Amino acid sequence: MDQSKIRNFSIIAHIDHGKSTLADRILELTETVEKREMKEQLLDTMDLERERGITIKLNAVELLYHAKDGEDYIFHLIDTPGHVDFTYEVSRSLAACDGAILVVDAAQGVQAQTLANVYLALENDLEILPVLNKIDLPSAQPDVVKQEIEDLIGLDCSEAVEISAKSGLNVEQVLEEIVKKLPAPTGDPKKELQALVFDSIYDSYRGIIAFVSVKHGSIKPKDKIRFMATGAEYEVIEVGIRNPKEVIKEELQTGDVGWISAAIKSIDDVRVGDTITHVDRPAPEPLTGYRELNPMVYCGLYPVDNARYDDLKEALQKLKLNDAALQFEPETSQALGFGFRCGFLGLLHMDVVEERLEREYNLNLIATSPSVIYHVYKTDGTMEKIDNPALLPPIQKIDHIEEPYVSAEIMVPKEYVGAMMDLCQKKRGEYVDLQVLDDVRMNMKYELPLSEIIYDFFDKMKSCTKGYASFDYNLSGYRPSKLVKMDILLNGQIVDALSTIVFKDFAYNRGNAMTIKLKELIPKQQFEIPVQAAIGGKVIARTNIKALRKNVLAKCYGGDISRKKKLLEKQKEGKKRMKMVGSVEIPQEAFMAVLSMDED
Amino acid sequence: MAGSAYVHIPFCDNICFYCDFCRVISKEKEKWLETIKKEIQEKKMGRLRTLYFGGGTPSSLEEDHFKELSSLFSFQEEYEWTVECNPDSLTESKIQLYSRLGVNRISLGVQTFKEDLLTSIGRKHTNKQVFDRIQQLKENKISNISIDLIYALPNQSMEDLKKDLDTFLTLNLPHLSIYSLQIEENSIFGKRGLEPVDEDLEADMYEYICERLKKAGYEHYEISSFCKPDKYSRHNLIYWSDEDFYGLGMGASGKENNVRYDNTRSLKMYLDQGASPVYIETTLEEKAYEAIMMGLRSTLGFDIRKWENRYKKSFKESYKDVLEKYVPEYLVLEKNTCKPTQKGMEMLNSILVDFLE
Numbered sequence: 038m039d040q041s042k043i044r045n046f047s048i049i050a051h052i053d054h055g056k057s058t059l060a061d062r063i064l065e066l067t068e069t070v071e072k073r074e075m076k077e078q079l080l081d082t083m084d085l086e087r088e089r090g091i092t093i094k095l096n097a098v099e100l101l102y103h104a105k106d107g108e109d110y111i112f113h114l115i116d117t118p119g120h121v122d123f124t125y126e127v128s129r130s131l132a133a134c135d136g137a138i139l140v141v142d143a144a145q146g147v148q149a150q151t152l153a154n155v156y157l158a159l160e161n162d163l164e165i166l167p168v169l170n171k172i173d174l175p176s177a178q179p180d181v182v183k184q185e186i187e188d189l190i191g192l193d194c195s196e197a198v199e200i201s202a203k204s205g206l207n208v209e210q211v212l213e214e215i216v217k218k219l220p221a222p223t224g225d226p227k228k229e230l231q232a233l234v235f236d237s238i239y240d241s242y243r244g245i246i247a248f249v250s251v252k253h254g255s256i257k258p259k260d261k262i263r264f265m266a267t268g269a270e271y272e273v274i275e276v277g278i279r280n281p282k283e284v285i286k287e288e289l290q291t292g293d294v295g296w297i298s299a300a301i302k303s304i305d306d307v308r309v310g311d312t313i314t315h316v317d318r319p320a321p322e323p324l325t326g327y328r329e330l331n332p333m334v335y336c337g338l339y340p341v342d343n344a345r346y347d348d349l350k351e352a353l354q355k356l357k358l359n360d361a362a363l364q365f366e367p368e369t370s371q372a373l374g375f376g377f378r379c380g381f382l383g384l385l386h387m388d389v390v391e392e393r394l395e396r397e398y399n400l401n402l403i404a405t406s407p408s409v410i411y412h413v414y415k416t417d418g419t420m421e422k423i424d425n426p427a428l429l430p431p432i433q434k435i436d437h438i439e440e441p442y443v444s445a446e447i448m449v450p451k452e453y454v455g456a457m458m459d460l461c462q463k464k465r466g467e468y469v470d471l472q473v474l475d476d477v478r479m480n481m482k483y484e485l486p487l488s489e490i491i492y493d494f495f496d497k498m499k500s501c502t503k504g505y506a507s508f509d510y511n512l513s514g515y516r517p518s519k520l521v522k523m524d525i526l527l528n529g530q531i532v533d534a535l536s537t538i539v540f541k542d543f544a545y546n547r548g549n550a551m552t553i554k555l556k557e558l559i560p561k562q563q564f565e566i567p568v569q570a571a572i573g574g575k576v577i578a579r580t581n582i583k584a585l586r587k588n589v590l591a592k593c594y595g596g597d598i599s600r601k602k603k604l605l606e607k608q609k610e611g612k613k614r615m616k617m618v619g620s621v622e623i624p625q626e627a628f629m630a631v632l633s634m635d636e637d
Numbered sequence: 638m639a640g641s642a643y644v645h646i647p648f649c650d651n652i653c654f655y656c657d658f659c660r661v662i663s664k665e666k667e668k669w670l671e672t673i674k675k676e677i678q679e680k681k682m683g684r685l686r687t688l689y690f691g692g693g694t695p696s697s698l699e700e701d702h703f704k705e706l707s708s709l710f711s712f713q714e715e716y717e718w719t720v721e722c723n724p725d726s727l728t729e730s731k732i733q734l735y736s737r738l739g740v741n742r743i744s745l746g747v748q749t750f751k752e753d754l755l756t757s758i759g760r761k762h763t764n765k766q767v768f769d770r771i772q773q774l775k776e777n778k779i780s781n782i783s784i785d786l787i788y789a790l791p792n793q794s795m796e797d798l799k800k801d802l803d804t805f806l807t808l809n810l811p812h813l814s815i816y817s818l819q820i821e822e823n824s825i826f827g828k829r830g831l832e833p834v835d836e837d838l839e840a841d842m843y844e845y846i847c848e849r850l851k852k853a854g855y856e857h858y859e860i861s862s863f864c865k866p867d868k869y870s871r872h873n874l875i876y877w878s879d880e881d882f883y884g885l886g887m888g889a890s891g892k893e894n895n896v897r898y899d900n901t902r903s904l905k906m907y908l909d910q911g912a913s914p915v916y917i918e919t920t921l922e923e924k925a926y927e928a929i930m931m932g933l934r935s936t937l938g939f940d941i942r943k944w945e946n947r948y949k950k951s952f953k954e955s956y957k958d959v960l961e962k963y964v965p966e967y968l969v970l971e972k973n974t975c976k977p978t979q980k981g982m983e984m985l986n987s988i989l990v991d992f993l994e
Binding site: 561563583585586587588589590591592593594595596597598599601602604605606608609612 | 643816817818819836837839840843860861873875876882884888889890891892897899917923926927930931934982983984985986987989990993
């Protein structure tokens, strides 16, 4: 196919603004999928995927469109990960495209998530096609929303298509606009191969399958390829596309978006953002934008029921097959028994992994407070990397501690700059720069300790900017800080899993907030429980959980026995989700108390 | 064949704020009477040892209705027949009738002697009515009288509770049931989202009650029940000792051949189709647990040998860990019985949770 007849694009939309409905309509209109059997067909593929243990995602679909100019076009619709906080992955998916459709709800207008993704698309030089959806709603205000898009993003909306993805109104016009306004891939088929890896999945029969956008050159079975960043080399077994079923092709050419299988065993070889080239005719340099994703946040994961340690191990191994950024190794805690120290890209990544372990693998887990990696310089001149506060050497052996800092860029509408600066200041941020981007937006630069970001920074940012801020950060290096280990004692005993490393000047506040939060989260037990926060043996905050003195049903006669039994069964269920530490029963949430406490 | 029966009389003249029992304000009493008469006759019960009319408000029944209903029961010697009464619907004439028919125990719903608190929980009677009814009952040879009190009511102080107990003691009655207020989801309080009182205050109140009544010579024989020597509610003991009993009328529950059932709570369904009992399917395992759950409420003790014969396992073996944890501070084992201590009664739910497998 003629390269000028290819269009590669993503759909950018806020949740519920109609991204998947529009994608469905496009699939129908291009007759990629018969309308009637659409659901079934898609589900079939998914069931098959499920059996093989693959994550369900529709990474990229190839569509054939017969345009009004009489020509046939190939569209590649590339999906972006659902979680915008995975900024890097989203940006690589967008880098696989040449254009993007921006879908905005004509009733609700531009939302923060949309804004953040549009900025990423602009950074990747994508042509953006604004589309107003839900135009048939009585509350739709297309003109107001168009003005908003022009003001906030600076896109010309005079020709924005007004559609209803639900009813299909004007969707065909969107397809015509894709043909007319989005550019074709500009790569050179004669140049050395450069294929951008934007996603991967694990298939138990074929190993890791890489999803690529071929920017220059072409790739076919039996080619010897190299992943330029990781250096891994393989021989291609099959290439193909999805429509959305898997279709094997003879070759992927410049402008094609498809998959490559090469019996790849390790996910570590296939990094999102890496460039694939030929071994015998390599490209002089990789595509720009690759970043190595290393875990920045660590926490301990423990099964509530110790007997399920092996199940947890197996589940982590399975998740790892699809998730290069996830790291884990065994560790033990006095309080929690056997578990794993796990590394994540960030807090959201941690949440996602934890949720999948609980939901897909039916595990009952305790996650300990997240920690960054500290560089601990000891008096004997050596340095130790510590990602678990409980393992911090005793104070007298520490010369000083360094903690990771990030360079943060925060794009925010003008009116929230003040609130955002206050927040950064509170989080020990150092002001670097403030730039005016346009009439409405400013770009703030701060140096911030990573440990301050992983707590409640994002929640606070969302609430102080009404969600209209986008945040990006890069590790900038380590700096010495006044840091101390804060222990928590329950009933007089240190619970190692609750120890945290805190900035010394914050310790009193945090100790106080932590003990109060624990008092709230730990249910009353048959005896009074002192809750203390201590630094190096010195108690800095203290409260008591009063004893439970009365727990009995006043009335219980002949009727209603089943309901009363259910009440007890419910209490029993609650107990099962608790961990016995010494003589105290601690609910799962308490181990994450540090994330939900209010220090203000 | 069960020697006990519970009859549910669902009618009330007004609805109390704390109540979630099956209760209706209805004019269809005639049709109801026909239905329950048929239901009772079909049971073909033998002579009863204990009979309990509960509600709702049994004393709201018209005298001739009450008489008709009563004629369907026959008794063994030394029987106990309790009728729950509300001080404002119980008249002197009804008392005379009850006495004539052979009712020998009355449970009077007093709830509190503080009249403004009474109003705040939706009760309409006065203290004078309570004292008059008790006097009249005694004059009519019904001296086995129990009253119900509630504590931990919204805005009730410790002083209020002490006064309630003092008043009870001056009445010199053989039995008291005293309940902490439970805010049931389906009660008016529950629907209003009433906040429970401070847990510590409630515990203080309970401890005070137990102590005060013990000093006055009452035996604390169940979580919420106190009596003078040997004046137990024999009917209620049936529930706590895993015995069978008939459940009669809409909203009643029963247990026959160790299978529990709940009759319909819908008046319409009851009038159209009768009691329509739903039998509760439980495994032997679950039944064994329910027996413990009920049995440990009473200090008369839960009969271990009877339980072991019925459920085919060893009590001490099956619950080794639980017993180790709670004996002797919360539970005591004595002559083939297991019973709660004072502390055990206060924490019974926590203990029962550990008994659950």
